[in-house]
Amino acid sequence: MSSTDIYREIILDYYRNPRNYGIIENADIFKHDSNPLCGDDIEIYVNIKDNKVSDVKFVGKGCAISQASASMLTELIVGKDFEFVKKLSKETVLENLGLPDLGPARIKCALLSLKALKYGLYTYLSDNLRDVESADKMKEEVQSLF
Secondary structure (H helix, E strand, O other): OOHHHHHHHHHHHHHHOOOOEOOOOOOOEEEEEEEOOOOEEEEEEEEEEOOEEEEEEEEEEOOHHHHHHHHHHHHHHOOOEHHHHHHOOHHHHHHHHOOOOOOHHHHHHHHHHHHHHHHHHHHHHHHOOOOHHHHHHHHHHHHOOO
């Protein structure tokens, strides 16, 4: 079995058995986003405690890559602090998926959950913590994801 086959199996497992799937009522961070070209739809819910991700969940529908990416992302950030989440890059997400050279049509699928997470954190930082400088940097980064 090649490494490509292994990553394909991992993506299918995350798609068929999503981790952290569900809704957090009254979440500190909520963001909905979609990719109309592919039909992907994601909602990210995050609770914050002591500047760390204390809980994270997602719901969504769409292709295996978008849903697997969201599931992997939730596992990656739970328990992590703001700095980790702020620094999380598209390269990290793509490497975790085993798809570092994903084409332009599918990269939007893979990064939809990261985009939603970063926009949600951007809103949280600017509205709740009044950290406008960090929020503005994050907004610029999200706009350059694709």
